[in-house]
Amino acid sequence: MKRGITLKINGREETITVEDADTLLEVLRDRFKLWSVRESCGVGACGTCTVLLDGRPVSSCFLLAVRVTGRHITTLEGLSDGHSLHCIQEAFVNQRALQCAYCTPGFVLSVKALLDEIPNPSDEEIREYLSGNLCRCAGYADILRAARLAQQQLSIARK
Amino acid sequence: MANLAVVGQSVYRKDANSKVTGRALHVGNIEMPGMLHVAVLRSPYPHARITRIEKSKAQALNGVAAVLTGADVAKMPGVDPYYGPAFRDQPILAVDKVCYVGDPVVAVAAKDQRTAEDALQLVEVDYEPLPAVFDVLEAVKAESPLVHEKHRPAKAFADLAHVKAGQQSNICYHFKLRTGDVDKAFAEADRIFEDTFSSPPAQHMPMEPHVTLVYLDEQERINVWTASQSPSYVRTELSNTFSIPMHHIRVRVPYIGGGYGAKLYAKLEPLVTALALITKRPVRYALNREEEFLTITKHKVITKIKTAIKNGSITARKCEVFWDTGAYAEIGPRIGHKSGYTSAGPYRIPNVWIDSYCVYTNHVPAGAFRGFGVPQVVWAYDSQTDMIARAIGGDPVEFRLKPALNEGEPFATGTVVRSFGVKEAIRQAAEAIDWSKPRAVQAGTKLRGKGIAAGVKAVLTPSISGAIVIMNADGTANVLSSTVEMGQGSETTMGQIVAEELGIAFDRVHIVQPDTDVTPYDTITAGSRSTYHMGNAVRMAAVKIKAELLEVVAAKLEVDPDDLVAGDGRIFVRGMAHRGMTISEIFLAKFGSLGTTLAAEAVCQPTAGHMDPETGQSEKCTEYWFPSATAAEVEVDTETGQVKVVQLFSVGDTGTAINPRHCEQQLLGAAIMHLGLTLFEEMIFSEGQLVNGSLLDYQVASIKDMPESCRPVVVEVPHETGPFGAKGAGETGALTVAPAIANAIHDATGVRIRALPITPEKVLRALAEKKGEVLPKDKFE
Numbered sequence: 001m002k003r004g005i006t007l008k009i010n011g012r013e014e015t016i017t018v019e020d021a022d023t024l025l026e027v028l029r030d031r032f033k034l035w036s037v038r039e040s041c042g043v044g045a046c047g048t049c050t051v052l053l054d055g056r057p058v059s060s061c062f063l064l065a066v067r068v069t070g071r072h073i074t075t076l077e078g079l080s081d082g083h084s085l086h087c088i089q090e091a092f093v094n095q096r097a098l099q100c101a102y103c104t105p106g107f108v109l110s111v112k113a114l115l116d117e118i119p120n121p122s123d124e125e126i127r128e129y130l131s132g133n134l135c136r137c138a139g140y141a142d143i144l145r146a147a148r149l150a151q152q153q154l155s156i157a158r159k
Numbered sequence: 160m161a162n163l164a165v166v167g168q169s170v171y172r173k174d175a176n177s178k179v180t181g182r183a184l185h186v187g188n189i190e191m192p193g194m195l196h197v198a199v200l201r202s203p204y205p206h207a208r209i210t211r212i213e214k215s216k217a218q219a220l221n222g223v224a225a226v227l228t229g230a231d232v233a234k235m236p237g238v239d240p241y242y243g244p245a246f247r248d249q250p251i252l253a254v255d256k257v258c259y260v261g262d263p264v265v266a267v268a269a270k271d272q273r274t275a276e277d278a279l280q281l282v283e284v285d286y287e288p289l290p291a292v293f294d295v296l297e298a299v300k301a302e303s304p305l306v307h308e309k310h311r312p313a314k315a316f317a318d319l320a321h322v323k324a325g326q327q328s329n330i331c332y333h334f335k336l337r338t339g340d341v342d343k344a345f346a347e348a349d350r351i352f353e354d355t356f357s358s359p360p361a362q363h364m365p366m367e368p369h370v371t372l373v374y375l376d377e378q379e380r381i382n383v384w385t386a387s388q389s390p391s392y393v394r395t396e397l398s399n400t401f402s403i404p405m406h407h408i409r410v411r412v413p414y415i416g417g418g419y420g421a422k423l424y425a426k427l428e429p430l431v432t433a434l435a436l437i438t439k440r441p442v443r444y445a446l447n448r449e450e451e452f453l454t455i456t457k458h459k460v461i462t463k464i465k466t467a468i469k470n471g472s473i474t475a476r477k478c479e480v481f482w483d484t485g486a487y488a489e490i491g492p493r494i495g496h497k498s499g500y501t502s503a504g505p506y507r508i509p510n511v512w513i514d515s516y517c518v519y520t521n522h523v524p525a526g527a528f529r530g531f532g533v534p535q536v537v538w539a540y541d542s543q544t545d546m547i548a549r550a551i552g553g554d555p556v557e558f559r560l561k562p563a564l565n566e567g568e569p570f571a572t573g574t575v576v577r578s579f580g581v582k583e584a585i586r587q588a589a590e591a592i593d594w595s596k597p598r599a600v601q602a603g604t605k606l607r608g609k610g611i612a613a614g615v616k617a618v619l620t621p622s623i624s625g626a627i628v629i630m631n632a633d634g635t636a637n638v639l640s641s642t643v644e645m646g647q648g649s650e651t652t653m654g655q656i657v658a659e660e661l662g663i664a665f666d667r668v669h670i671v672q673p674d675t676d677v678t679p680y681d682t683i684t685a686g687s688r689s690t691y692h693m694g695n696a697v698r699m700a701a702v703k704i705k706a707e708l709l710e711v712v713a714a715k716l717e718v719d720p721d722d723l724v725a726g727d728g729r730i731f732v733r734g735m736a737h738r739g740m741t742i743s744e745i746f747l748a749k750f751g752s753l754g755t756t757l758a759a760e761a762v763c764q765p766t767a768g769h770m771d772p773e774t775g776q777s778e779k780c781t782e783y784w785f786p787s788a789t790a791a792e793v794e795v796d797t798e799t800g801q802v803k804v805v806q807l808f809s810v811g812d813t814g815t816a817i818n819p820r821h822c823e824q825q826l827l828g829a830a831i832m833h834l835g836l837t838l839f840e841e842m843i844f845s846e847g848q849l850v851n852g853s854l855l856d857y858q859v860a861s862i863k864d865m866p867e868s869c870r871p872v873v874v875e876v877p878h879e880t881g882p883f884g885a886k887g888a889g890e891t892g893a894l895t896v897a898p899a900i901a902n903a904i905h906d907a908t909g910v911r912i913r914a915l916p917i918t919p920e921k922v923l924r925a926l927a928e929k930k931g932e933v934l935p936k937d938k939f940e
Contacts, residue, residue: 025178032378035185036181038185040366040368042447042857043448070930076180093179096173099648099824100418101178101646108179119420128863130861131862131863134364134861136366136419137297138832139824140865141826141831141869
């Protein structure tokens with residue numbers, strides 16, 4: 001069945017008609033061409049398609065669009081202003097925490113959610129929080145350091 | 160190396176910004192007007208004859224543009240319905256029969272994905288099941304059901320020219336190596352060790368599944384955008400399959416989301432091309448993860464290894480290696496050959512006998528997987544080497560160092576090794592893990608142990624890389640290369656090499672992505688070959704351009720070209736930086752116009768010596784070697800069987816590191832990927848049916864599996880003909896992880912695991928067995 005929904009995507013309110021079966025991933029990619037949102041496992045198990053739903057990380061491949069009407073959705077495109085990198089992105093570049101980088105948008109958004117929720121996480125907490133995102137290049141050591149650097153930069157900025 | 164400006168520096172990746180913003184181009188982001196989407200009906204049987212296909216209802220569904228069967232493909236003009244890099248054995252869609260559960264039978268192209276999937280529900284297929292074979296050791300027997308009646312060599316690659324047509328056997332390739340007198344050595348041995356090791360089929364799991372888009376342009380040329388590691392080969396394969404001249408096919412590869420060998424040779428391209436030719440519309444096929452599981456796997460391998468010991472030394476080794484290549488040979492013969500000849504190890508063993516068999520079964524086809532088969536043979540030989548060392552009371556490190564080959568000694572193939580840092584790798588691994596430090600006394604239910612393993616891979620030889628460098632009048636350069644950037648950092652490496660040679664800044668070099676209309680032939684982006692082969696090609700092309708620049712300056716300044724050097728975007732007299740010209744000045748002097756270009760092409764094409772088909776002996780079997788060593792410390796929970804890797808050190812001889820940080824990333828990334836393959840990854844089949852074909856049931860290493868302490872160690876033994884001494888690094892860290900962990904488990908507990916993955920069940924079972932207890936059997940064992 002088709003129905004109308006309203007989504008707040010990267011700060012902009014959008015009203016669209018979707019099929020009940022449309023996933024959030026399909027809507028973000030096919031309708032809004034937000035190419036940073038990528039499908040990989042299709043069952044919510046790898047974190048590649050992570051977006052932020054009211055600031056919390058979710059797998060957009062495993063979430064029906066009709067379920068999130070009225071909610072705020074942030075994709076990687078909405079993280080920075082488009083002219084300069086967000087400090088988490090800078091940390092990923094600085095620590096070389098990307099190789100094939102297909103997983104990178106999901107990781108960057110998960111780190112954002114992590115640091116919003118736990119401003120000063122332990123290594124243990126970083127590992128736990130990021131364990132739902134898979135990187136097959138296995139650059140986990142670099143990603144852990146990037147999360148740590150981003151946390152330091154953000155805490156300096158807060159002071 | 161003296162006075163290098165950018166080679167040897169860990170410069171940042173060229174693609175960092177586009178990737179960290181998610182803007183990097185992937186095939187999945189390319190859309191064309193009127194583009195169709197694809198769904199494929201796959202075989203539910205491991206081996207069956209197709210007796211009827213009824214597709215009229217599907218064809219009538221609104222939005223469906225084409226419903227294609229193997230019979231339809233066979234009717235296309237000039238088509239060869241079978242493709243494959245070693246044998247042309249894989250049908251674009253099943254013709255007459257299916258050979259594995261998941262074999263593509265019917266393809267639908269429709270206006271959107273959901274319509275295509277709906278149409279599949281309307282297709283009816285009748286099958287008549289045939290006897291199937293799943294066990295590789297059964298498949299080699301004469302009475303076994305045949306997967307294919309005949310084997311037709313593809314003749315696509317020079318290194319596979321010796322692959323022969325065969326029939327009436329599931330063995331499609333048999334490599335033999337014979338040196339010394341193995342029988343005599345076994346007869347005279349003090350002790351003989353005989354073991355069987357197995358390594359399961361596994362998934363590459365690139366985060367980006369396979370995806371291909373094909374359209375016909377205004378000249379009716381075939382245009383392909385594909386996530387492939389081998390654009391040049393894809394063009395050749397499409398040209399041969401559809402009888403279309405090469406200049407009418409254009410293959411482009413943007414950034415790809417990981418490959419690890421999965422995206423080599425042709426995968427979706429023949430099918431999507433057939434659909435585009437038939438519908439005359441753009442067609443994109445993006446595999447979902449479940450289909451990815453049914454497309455390509457890592458080879459399951461059974462290795463029988465027998466070793467003779469005399470006076471504490473290895474005097475003979477006999478290896479029988481069985482590669483389960485699945486329903487289609489894919490690149491199995493190349494793996495059976497190149498990995499087969501290394502299966503006795505990087506050691507001085509006077510008598511060696513190797514039989515390496517590539518065998519068809521009714522499983523998902525197996526192909527290249529990071530390490531090209533070498534991790535599976537190292538799993539056998541360096542587990543057993545450790546067992547021998549411990550059994551005869553030797554130190555496992557010393558026991559390896561003694562026979563480890565020195566520079567200039569012959570490998571089992573007779574080829575003299577050069578740039579062979581295996582001893583250094585073993586020493587560095589031992590040092591990293593404090594090998595010589597006495598072990599703490601073990602007590603309780605959590606036992607710790609250390610393990611080490613060594614191995615070597617030889618680069619695919621012969622192979623070819625061509626490149627063109629175009630220098631622009633403003634002193635920037637474009638590099639045309641078919642090497643695919645799949646995460647390894649090749650754009651950065653090639654940029655560093657060209658910048659160094661031309662004496663310009665790294666950010667003044669642009670790497671053009673693979674496009675067969677403009678980038679020259681390259682065999683494959685795989686096998687740790689790009690830094691050496693493409694690196695040499697781009698360097699030689701840059702050298703040619705530099706020579707032209709020097710000539711202009713020499714004439715202008717009336718100096719000898721030999722006295723000129725390039726640096727800081729200028730050509731100047733050595734030691735007299737003020738006496739020179741900028742590149743813009745040189746171009747203006749040469750051409751008299753603005754915006755001009757200079758181009759040069761170069762090809763790197765190392766050759767191999769003849770290899771005797773009966774003995775595997777060759778004066779030169781490979782251009783260079785990648786020695787590897789891994790050291791691991793584990794903690795084994797004897798109550799649960801859980802193994803935790805607490806320390807992991809990945810050591811590899813990469814030759815001179817063009818970008819040291821990137822070499823480190825390759826070593827450690829490969830090691831952590833293989834930690835997962837060692838401890839839990841396995842595709843489980845029941846009667847040919849995959850049981851765990853989803854990421855819900857098949858786990859790969861996550862950040863939580865990363866050991867608390869892990870570090871890569873780059874050993875740089877320069878190669879005399881490598882670009883600036885470089886070799887390669889993509890697979891080295893993968894080679895020796897599994898036996899290092901198994902050896903550490905043995906060190907901790909005294910139990911030996913011979914079948915990967917090392918699951919808690921297997922460890923518990925082995926611990927129970929050691930105590931004389933027997934645990935009940937598992938359903939899938």
